[in-house]
Amino acid sequence: MGETMIPYRRPVRFAWWWGRRAYTLFVVRELTSVFVGAYAVLLLLLVRRLGQGREAYDAYLHFLTTPQMTIFHLVALAGALYHSVTWFALAPKAMAVRVGERRIPEPVITAAAYAVWVVASVGVAWIVLRG
Amino acid sequence: MAAPPVTAERTITLEVMRYRPGTDEAPGVQAYRVPYREDWVVLDALNYIKDRLDGSLSYRWSCRMGVCGSCGMMINGVPKLSCAAFLKDYYPGTVRVEPLENFPVARDLVIVLDDFMRKLPAVKPWIIRAEEPPLSAGEYRQTPADLEWYKAFAMCINCMLCYAACPVYALEPHFVGPAALALAARYNLDSRDQGEAQRRDIVAGPDGVWDCTLVGECSTACPKDVDPAGAIQRLKLSSAVQWLREVVLPWGKR
Numbered sequence: 001m002g003e004t005m006i007p008y009r010r011p012v013r014f015a016w017w018w019g020r021r022a023y024t025l026f027v028v029r030e031l032t033s034v035f036v037g038a039y040a041v042l043l044l045l046l047v048r049r050l051g052q053g054r055e056a057y058d059a060y061l062h063f064l065t066t067p068q069m070t071i072f073h074l075v076a077l078a079g080a081l082y083h084s085v086t087w088f089a090l091a092p093k094a095m096a097v098r099v100g101e102r103r104i105p106e107p108v109i110t111a112a113a114y115a116v117w118v119v120a121s122v123g124v125a126w127i128v129l130r131g
Numbered sequence: 132m133a134a135p136p137v138t139a140e141r142t143i144t145l146e147v148m149r150y151r152p153g154t155d156e157a158p159g160v161q162a163y164r165v166p167y168r169e170d171w172v173v174l175d176a177l178n179y180i181k182d183r184l185d186g187s188l189s190y191r192w193s194c195r196m197g198v199c200g201s202c203g204m205m206i207n208g209v210p211k212l213s214c215a216a217f218l219k220d221y222y223p224g225t226v227r228v229e230p231l232e233n234f235p236v237a238r239d240l241v242i243v244l245d246d247f248m249r250k251l252p253a254v255k256p257w258i259i260r261a262e263e264p265p266l267s268a269g270e271y272r273q274t275p276a277d278l279e280w281y282k283a284f285a286m287c288i289n290c291m292l293c294y295a296a297c298p299v300y301a302l303e304p305h306f307v308g309p310a311a312l313a314l315a316a317r318y319n320l321d322s323r324d325q326g327e328a329q330r331r332d333i334v335a336g337p338d339g340v341w342d343c344t345l346v347g348e349c350s351t352a353c354p355k356d357v358d359p360a361g362a363i364q365r366l367k368l369s370s371a372v373q374w375l376r377e378v379v380l381p382w383g384k385r
Contacts, residue, residue, distance in 0.1 A: 007235035
């Protein structure tokens with residue numbers, strides 16, 4: 001043998017997620033959760049203002065109509081859509097459902113997730129829009 | 132412009148990372164021009180270099196047919212078996228060959244795989260029974276459907292491409308990692324196995340499946356379609372269900 005091994009450790013680049021498409025898409029997917037979370041905070045504040053009376057609630061509604069907040073809502077919507085679509089695409093990886101001898105095909109799991117999404121959205125729309 | 136003579140041999144350039152421990156402070160790149168053949172893979176080109184151009188080049192290989200899992204390398208930045216990476220997919224461009232990412236480099240294209248060798252047995256990749264029946268009791272039987280349930284996860288050849296593809300492993304070297312966890316799933320899903328509880332500490336522990344952020348590149352890199360990312364997500368689901376049983380349902384303790 002004689003020679004001792006001196007292994008070389010390559011440093012991890014600071015921007016490791018840049019320059020490789022799959023890594024970049026992954027980081028984008030993770031970052032969209034920030035907008036999803038921020039929107040949830042806005043909704044919680046809405047409930048809080050509602051509890052503080054009509055005046056506070058109306059002021060908050062007015063704040064939500066400002067151009068900055070409209071832009072935020074559009075960005076948050078795009079983020080939530082991207083987050084949901086990529087999540088539904090990955091869901092069958094975690095959910096392996098076996099019925100009898102066979103495993104349920106992956107597209108069926110994804111389709112079921114979309115079906116639940118549509119039903120839930122219609123339910124929410126009905127509650128909000130029925131007057 | 133005159134047409135090149137018909138006898139002119141077409142060539143392709145390989146940029147190979149070289150590291151000589153004790154001599155080099157850090158790795159460098161050496162370029163080699165090798166004959167271009169349509170049916171050659173990168174490993175053939177490396178063997179040509181070693182035989183004809185530079186006998187000092189070091190790399191691992193054995194079966195050259197995608198079975199042994201020894202010849203994994205970064206080829207133009209993508210983890211691949213060099214015996215399955217055809218030169219024609221890169222020609223006339225150059226081919227950059229580097230040792231597998233995320234592992235220490237021992238010499239040239241040879242990585243240090245001690246870390247993987249420690250993690251592999253840690254998941255207890257063998258059939259565990261609550262009680263070992265005597266040999267005279269016969270073999271454990273299994274239906275084709277039972278086999279199908281885990282078979283994909285049993286195809287791993289330990290080539291470590293998935294570790295080279297995993298940014299979590301790059302950032303957190305303690306992460307048990309894709310191949311070892313896929314193997315844990317392979318045995319947990321085996322109808323003959325009863326060792327899930329014994330694997331739980333490592334599978335659901337601090338360096339286990341919950342480190343995984345589902346980048347999914349391990350499954351893209353896998354030359355055997357093992358889908359380690361899928362295996363890890365299934366382990367996450369089963370370990371979450373187990374946690375619910377133990378913590379949320381007071382009567383569910385086992």
